[in-house]
Amino acid sequence: MQISIIALIVGLLSLRVMPWLPSIFWLLSGLLVALLLLRTRLHLFGFFLLGLCWACLSAQWALDDQLAAALDGRTLWITGTVVGLPEWPVVQGQPPTVRFELDDAVSRRAQLPRRIRVSWRTPAEPVKAGQRWRLAVRLKRPDGSLNPYGFDYQAWLLAKRIGATGSVKAGQLVAQGQGLDHWREQVRARIQRYAPEPAQGLMTALILGDGSGLSAEQWQTLQATGTVHLMVISGQHISLIAAVAYAVVFWLMRLGWWPQRVPWLPAACVLSISAALAYGTFAGFAVPVQRACIMVMVALLWRWHFQHLSVWIAFLIALAVVLIYEPLVVLQAGFWLSFTAVGALILAFAARLGPWRWWHMVGRTQWVAAIGLAPFLLALSLPVSLMGPLANIFAVPWLSLLALPLTLLGALLLPWPSLASWVLSAAAWCLTAMFAGLDWFAQGWPVWQGSGVTVAALLLAVLGVLCWLLPRPLLPLLAGLLLCLPLLKPSKEVVADGQAQVWVLDVGQGQAVWVRTAQHSLMYDAGPFMAGFDAGERIVVPVLRGYGQTGLDELLISHADADHAGGAQAILDAVEVKRVVSGQPAEHPPSFAAQDCRAEQWQWDDVWFWRWQWHNAKDSNQKSCVLLIVAQGERLLLTGDLDAAGEAALLADWPWLQVDWLVAGHHGSRTSTSRRFVQAIAPQYALISRGKHNSYGHPHPQVLANLQREQVRIYDTAHDKAVQIYLGRYSEPSSMARQLRFWR
Known part of the structure; x- marks a missing residue:
């Protein structure tokens, strides 16, 4: 039975790596073949094919339901x-x-x-x-x-x-x-009315699974201490509720207060399952909640019949049911982290002999989860908290024994405002105290954001984790450490002398271009900060960290507009920047220590750089700092938001200017990239950095006509996504949009 369930699960998980989906005809044919194979010696392949075809069919239905x-x-x-x-x-x-x-x-x-x-x-x-x-x-x-x-x-x-x-x-x-959602809305409104303000967002997260009320500082604390799982409805909360419901009936029976005519065990199981499902449904029924509810139900149903149940059976059934119910869950990071954490704990504890004291259980639970999750966190480009195990040893009991019970009790007392207000105030004090402790832990070791992880390094790290989690006599711990070493090595692509790797990042309606030579790194513009979205924090910094980049030799901000400079502060906070240069240094905060964009020529690793700024500029766009990069004779020009008048001035100062690559000025606005300018510099390729369906109408049809008339090949981040160029190789660019994924 276990092998058949595993084969079905593998088929369902395979959806994650599908580059495209087969046609409906082939999927239905595959389902028919799978059903025929279930009664043969090839039944395992039948289960695998059944899972794969069902997952692909479900994904195709979702794709068919997208906007025309x-x-x-x-x-x-x-x-x-x-x-x-x-x-x-x-x-x-x-x-x-x-x-x-x-x-x-x-x-x-x-x-x-x-x-x-x-x-x-x-x-x-x-x-x-x-x-x-x-x-x-x-x-x-x-x-x-x-x-x-x-x-x-x-x-x-x-x-x-x-x-x-x-x-x-x-x-x-x-x-x-x-309906139910309206009732949840009313509960949230009452919590915001009766609970102290600093803890309102924390309480709605615990009760309703709504984390939108948490502040940015609270999220940063949770990430720095590896305790994000505490503020979303996780399996821990569901298990606690189920255990309390079961314990109530059990102790009533032990004390002799349970009616003898009613069998206590079925009542305890039914009450526990009902409590878990009610709490899960009220909290939104996310993936960790689904997993916990299913495992609780399976375990209690087996307990009801006085049968011994392997914890692996409950785990596999939960995994299979979640995947069958929603195969697309494999696209969510929370799915992988939730089941990986539970699997690591089962592997570590189920294979041990002899009892452990409760303090051993608490401590080892945290380091087992930390070790088991680390490779997958790095593979998903998520930070790893080095203080996580210690912070969880403090926070998990505090939340489980004090903060969460008081918060739930306060929610149950909401029909009686005076009582609810008193209990919620006590819960708020507990949550505030817990965050004070987490803030203290966050001041310790910072979170570790590793570089990008290759598939080979991830597989070796998983084997290494198994060495640590399996019983010690089976495999030496040193082998686990050695297998994890490739995970710690940055997957940094080597750039040869005389060449430059250039990424025109997809930052929406803005611009950010990263240039890297053999030993140096430069960022031209930092992406936008608009409507609460910081492209520097969300896009630029993860790219730098993914490539193992801990610093920049120069952050060059063309000018001070928010779509070019908005993400600069996040970059300065995340990595070491040796020098900041800007076309408008006085418009930035003093902490930037930005230098003026002066005409300068320099060389890094046999790659030449030129800076230029129009001295007669009158507005912000005309003050854009221009950058020219030359590698092995191949040239790339970045002009910021420089308009046609500024382009004419640039040609007057640099009459020799011709380029292979042009990043279109002002995101393709008709005020830039004039026909005269395009004819003069004669680019082969043009890159337009802009947001899809932007309100400015970029790129303007006239600009596209100017480029097409000169037979310039156009790459647009709105469609091609991030574009990578190897300057000095005279090769075709690569774009993220070319990656084969069935959902794109």
Whole structure:
């Protein structure tokens, strides 16, 4: 039985690495073959094929439910019901914006996906769960920035079966809220009313699984201490609720207070399962909750019949049921981390002989989870907290025994405000004290953000982890350490002397270009900071860390506009920057210590760099600092937002200027990249860094016409995503969009 379940699971997990999906004909044929093989000696292959075909069919149905290409970028009036809890992120200096999902969305003009995720800046009235709205929405097909070692937003949308995104232009309320989500909304509102303000977001996260109320500082503390799992509804919370419900019946029986006519064991199992499912449903039923509920149900059903149950059976059944119910969950990082942590704990504890004292259990649980998760955290480009085990030893008992019970009790007492307020105040004190302790732990060793992990290094590290978790007589601990060493080595691509690796990053409506030679590194512009999204923190820094880059020789900011300089502070906070140069140094904070963009020529590793700025510039765009890079005679030009007048001045100072690569000025605006300029510099390739469906209309048709008239090949980050160039090789560029993934 276990082997058959494993074969089915492997087939379901294989969806994650599929470059494309077979046609419906082949999938249905595969399902038929799989069913025929189940009664033969090839039954294991039949189970594998059954899982793979079901996963591919489910993924194809999700892809078929996406917004039609003809509707991409159009504004339609749609009607739908708000599902889940709307998110109200608080960003200082920004107008209030709400993000929410619409279910059963309909329009008179077109067929729409079943679920749509939208954002609404300064809504006419508060948006609440369960309400039905009629909205004017500018619809977009699922899309997002795509960069090396970055978050794949398009995969995340598909995993949640969101077929379109959009921004709301206007709306009117059709019907008031109702249903479970409306009830959850009311609970959140009451918590915000009766609980002390600093702990309101923490309580809604614990009770409802809604982490949108946590501040940026709280998230940073949780990440630095490896305790993020405490503030989302995890298996630990579900297991605690189930154990309390079971213990109530058990102790009533032991004390003789349980009615003898009612069998206590079935009642305890049913009550425990019901409590776990009720809490899980109320909290949103995320992947860790699904896993914990299923494992609790399997274990209690076996216990009901007085049968011994292998914990691996419960684990495999939970894994199979979660994957069958939603195969696309393999696209979510939380799925892999949740099941990996539990698998590591089972492997470590199930193979041991003899009892352990409770303090041994607490301590070893934390280091086992830390060791088991480390390779997968690095593979997912997530930070590893070196203080995590110690912080969890403190925080897990504190939360489980004090903060969580008081928070849940306060939620149950919400119909009696005076009692609820008192209990929630006590819970808030416990949570505040816990975060004070976590802040202290966070001051210790910083989180470790490793470089990119190769598949070979990940597989070796997994074998190394098994050496540490399996019983010691089987494999030496030294072997585990040696197998993990490749994981610690940066997967840094070697750049030869006389060449430069250039990444034009996909940062949306902005610009960030990273240039690396054999021994030096330069960042031209830092990406935008708009509507609470910091491209420097979310995109640029993960790229640098993924390549094992701990510092920059120069951060060159073309000018001070937010779409070019917005992410600079995050870069300065994350890596060591030796020098900051800007076209507008006085417009940056004093902490930047930015130097003026002066005409300068220098050489790094046989690669030449030239800087230039128009001295007669009158506005911010004209003050853009221009950078020319030459490697083995191959040239790349970056002009920031320099307009046509500035381009003419550049040609006057550099009459010899001709290039192979041009990053189009001002994101393809018609004020830049003039026809005269293109004819003079004669580029072979042009790169346009801009956001899809941006409100500025970039790139302008006239700019595209200028480039096409001169037979310039165009690469656009809105479609090609991040583009990589090896300057000095005279080779074709590569783009992230060329990676074969079935969801793109």
